[in-house]
Amino acid sequence: MLQNQSFETSFLQEELEATQTELFVLESVNVLNEAEEDTAGEEQGSSKLKEYAKKAKEFFIKIAKAIADAFKKFTAFFVEAFNKLSSRLVNVEKFIKNAKSRISDSSKKLETPKEYKYLSPGTLTSLKSLKPSDSRFDTIFDQAKKDIANGSKVKGGTVTDYTSALTAVKTVKDAVKDVKASADAVKESHKDVQEKAKEGIQSAARNDKEIVKTKKAEVAKASKLNSFARSVNSKSISMSNKALAVAYAATKELMRGNTGSTGENVQSAKKDAKAAKKAAQQ
Numbered sequence: 001m002l003q004n005q006s007f008e009t010s011f012l013q014e015e016l017e018a019t020q021t022e023l024f025v026l027e028s029v030n031v032l033n034e035a036e037e038d039t040a041g042e043e044q045g046s047s048k049l050k051e052y053a054k055k056a057k058e059f060f061i062k063i064a065k066a067i068a069d070a071f072k073k074f075t076a077f078f079v080e081a082f083n084k085l086s087s088r089l090v091n092v093e094k095f096i097k098n099a100k101s102r103i104s105d106s107s108k109k110l111e112t113p114k115e116y117k118y119l120s121p122g123t124l125t126s127l128k129s130l131k132p133s134d135s136r137f138d139t140i141f142d143q144a145k146k147d148i149a150n151g152s153k154v155k156g157g158t159v160t161d162y163t164s165a166l167t168a169v170k171t172v173k174d175a176v177k178d179v180k181a182s183a184d185a186v187k188e189s190h191k192d193v194q195e196k197a198k199e200g201i202q203s204a205a206r207n208d209k210e211i212v213k214t215k216k217a218e219v220a221k222a223s224k225l226n227s228f229a230r231s232v233n234s235k236s237i238s239m240s241n242k243a244l245a246v247a248y249a250a251t252k253e254l255m256r257g258n259t260g261s262t263g264e265n266v267q268s269a270k271k272d273a274k275a276a277k278k279a280a281q282q
Contacts, residue, residue, distance in 0.1 A: 008238065008241075010077060010080075010081065011081070011234045011235070011237065011238040012234075014073075014074065014077045014230060014231075014233075014234040015230075015231045015234050015235065017070065017073060017230075018070070018074075018227045018228075018230035018231040018234075019227065019231065021066060021067070021070045021223070021226075021227050021230075022223070022224060022227035022228075024066055025063055025066070025067075025219075025220060025223040025224070025227075026220075028059055028062060028063060029059075029216065029220050031055075031059070032055060032056060032059045032216055035051075035052050035055045035056075036052070036209070036213065038052070039052045039209070044207070049207060049209065050207065052209070053204045053205070053207045053209075053212075054204075056200065056203075056204040056212045056216070057200075057201050057204040057205065059200075059216070060197040060198075060200040060201045060204065060215070060216075060219065061197070061201065063193065063197055063219055063223060064193060064194055064197035064198075067190055067193040067194070067222075067223055067226055068190070068194065070190075070226070070227075070230070071186065071187075071190040071226070074186055074230050074233075077234070078183055078186075078233065081234070081237050082176075082179065082183075082237065084241075085172075085176060085237055085240060085241055085244075086176065088241065088244050089169065089172055089173065089176065089244065092169060092244045092247055092248050093166070093169045095248065095251065096162060096165050096166055096169065096247060096248075096251045097166070099162065099251050099254070099255050100162040100166075103162070103254070103255065107161070108161065108162075108254055109160050109161045110159070110160050110161070110250060110253060110254065113158045113159065113160045114158065114159045114160075114246045114249065114250045115156060115157070115158050115159075115246070116156065116157050116158075116159065116168055116242060116243040116246040116247070117154055117155065117156050117157075117239055117242075117243070118154070118155055118156075118157070118171050118172065118175050118236075118239050118240060118243050119153060119154060119155075119175055119178070119232075119235065119236040119239055119240075120153045120154070120155045122178065123144070123147065123148075123153040123178065123232075123236075124144075124178055124179075124181040124182040124185060124229070124232060124233075124236070125178070125181050126140055126144060127140075127141075127144055127181070127182065127185040127225065127228075127229055128181045128182075128184045128185050128188070129188070130185070130189075130225060131192060132192055132196065132217075132218040132219070132220075132221035132222040132225070133218060137221055138221075141221075141224070141225060141228070144228070145228060148232060148235075154239075157171060157243070159246055159247055159250040160250075161254065162251065162254060165247040165250050165251050165254075166247075168243050168244070168246060168247040169244065169247055171243060172240045172243050172244055175236060175239070175240045175243075176240060178236065179233060179236050179237055179240070182229045182230075182232050182233040182236060183229075183233060185225065185226075185229035186226055186229045186230050186233065189222045189223070189225040189226035189229060190226055192218070192222035192225075193219055193222045193223055193226065196215050196218040196219045196222060197215075197219055199211075199215050200212060200215035200216060200219060203215055
């Protein structure tokens with residue numbers, strides 16, 4: 001099997017942690033919202049406003065720390081997952097090309113086609129440069145989230161022969177390029193959270209309630225984008241990984257009884273299959 005259980009589990013864990021971080025931020029925002037309502041109509045310098053400023057400072061510090069910790073975990077996940085996927089991509093492509101070059105019947109087809117899915121290239125590009133201060137943030141973000149939720153950006157393919165197996169690999173190549181856009185979105189939104197949180201702490205120190213509200217909203221947006229980009233990133237890598245698994249399994253099936261008549265061809269085919277399988281289990 002091209003992807004082992006521990007590798008697939010890491011995708012699910014990353015998605016879960018992204019969701020948990022988003023919920024933590026949402027709950028924290030709600031707490032600060034309640035504190036805002038409690039200070040409505042209070043005069044500058046009142047004890048309630050001072051308490052609110054203290055809570056606001058704590059809010060920004062907590063969010064900045066939570067997103068920093070999340071980014072550290074994401075980076076470790078991404079480096080490992082991306083490197084493994086890239087290695088598998090190279091090895092599976094080589095395996096299929098070599099298998100096709102030595103078989104006796106290149107027109108052979110599978111009795112039952114194998115299906116795979118992938119995230120459409122370009123899906124994540126709009127998130128890469130999206131800023132919480134952008135007036136169109138909500139429109140762009142909500143559309144991106146809707147596209148993922150309704151599956152409109154999830155495409156499908158079918159492997160029936162060697163050529164379509166290589167097409168699946170080409171699809172993964174394009175998806176791998178796009179995955180970097182989501183990683184950049186995670187990186188940039190992390191920077192935005194830290195920057196806006198710092199500004200929020202400064203405004204809280206000045207007891208400037210209006211600026212605190214603005215920075216709270218911007219931090220919430222950047223945090224929301226951060227969690228979403230993390231979740232989509234893990235989903236994209238996982239789908240690409242499974243697409244390679246389909247191409248690999250289909251090629252193995254096509255090779256059965258179709259590797260030519262020489263022992264050298266058979267041994268070479270087995271060697272390629274072993275190399276591809278080893279890369280998949282690293």
